[in-house]
Amino acid sequence: MDRMDQDRVDRKLDSLWAAYREACPETEPSAHFMPQLWQRIETKRSALASSWFRLWAEVWLVATVTLAIVMGAILIPRFQSNPPAYQASYVDVLAAADSANDSVLPPSGESE
Amino acid sequence: MLIEFELIEKARSGDDGAFNLVVKAYRKRILGTIARLIGRPEDVEDVGQEVFLRLYYSLDQLRAAEVFEPWLYRLTVNAAYDYLRRQKRRKESRMSDLSEQQVMMADASAGGKQQTEEVRRTKVREMVQSLLDKVSEEDRILLLLKEVEGLSLKELEQIYKVNENALKVRLFRARQRVLKAFEAGEV
Numbered sequence: 001m002d003r004m005d006q007d008r009v010d011r012k013l014d015s016l017w018a019a020y021r022e023a024c025p026e027t028e029p030s031a032h033f034m035p036q037l038w039q040r041i042e043t044k045r046s047a048l049a050s051s052w053f054r055l056w057a058e059v060w061l062v063a064t065v066t067l068a069i070v071m072g073a074i075l076i077p078r079f080q081s082n083p084p085a086y087q088a089s090y091v092d093v094l095a096a097a098d099s100a101n102d103s104v105l106p107p108s109g110e111s112e
Numbered sequence: 113m114l115i116e117f118e119l120i121e122k123a124r125s126g127d128d129g130a131f132n133l134v135v136k137a138y139r140k141r142i143l144g145t146i147a148r149l150i151g152r153p154e155d156v157e158d159v160g161q162e163v164f165l166r167l168y169y170s171l172d173q174l175r176a177a178e179v180f181e182p183w184l185y186r187l188t189v190n191a192a193y194d195y196l197r198r199q200k201r202r203k204e205s206r207m208s209d210l211s212e213q214q215v216m217m218a219d220a221s222a223g224g225k226q227q228t229e230e231v232r233r234t235k236v237r238e239m240v241q242s243l244l245d246k247v248s249e250e251d252r253i254l255l256l257l258k259e260v261e262g263l264s265l266k267e268l269e270q271i272y273k274v275n276e277n278a279l280k281v282r283l284f285r286a287r288q289r290v291l292k293a294f295e296a297g298e299v
Contacts, residue, residue, distance in 0.1 A: 024147070
């Protein structure tokens with residue numbers, strides 16, 4: 001196709017765009033357009049609010065679990081490294097106390 | 113601009129009344145653009161509401177009221193793309209649209225002058241839509257915005273976020289593809 005044909009087709013296309021622009025009817029919004037739009041806005045707003053709430057709940061849950069793990073990791077080894085206050089059993093302690101009492105009792109001959 | 117910058121600023125700061133006025137000022141124009149972009153009149157309002165819904169929740173990201181219109185067009189183009197991706201332009205419904213148009217044309221041909229004018233308009237619309245169906249969605253939307261909506265290169269730059277030269281190349285290629293389809297249809 002030569003240059004003249006190209007220009008002719010070009011011009012035809014331009015006039016077709018212009019005719020199309022003119023031929024397109026104006027789109028009138030229906031009476032429901034605005035109420036439906038606001039309904040969609042409200043629906044999304046409440047969905048966003050509940051998703052924020054869910055996000056916050058998840059954040060708090062994760063933070064709580066993390067804190068519990070960290071506290072456990074710090075405190076458990078500390079308890080394990082300190083010796084407990086009472087290493088002996090109750091019976092051992094009683095026996096030890098009893099033997100101590102025996103040692104302080106006066107000899108039987110002296111008491112009479 | 114169809115409205116004052118001040119109204120956009122008010123809407124941006126969360127004034128629902130101002131937002132309502134912004135929608136009322138632009139809805140007709142946006143619905144017209146959507147009608148041409150998606151080519152399915154029954155879904156125009158739904159896509160239009162989606163555009164304004166996105167506008168409502170993204171208005172706080174708008175840099176300045178001066179770039180409001182390109183911003184709104186960008187939202188419109190994105191919503192149209194999303195719709196077209198969802199629909200994938202079902203062939204069977206287009207065929208029924210076409211037969212409806214043919215019936216209208218046949219009816220009109222028997223009528224008076226007004227009907228003849230309507231037939232001509234329908235024919236033009238049908239011709240351009242079938243021409244645009246032969247190119248990609250990207251070409252279709254770009255050409256409609258430039259040639260039919262009459263957007264300037266500067267406005268298109270803001271919508272597509274590309275520089276003028278890249279845009280010119282894209283427009284040239286899109287136009288060449290449509291010209292090719294146009295010539296093929298003419299022969």
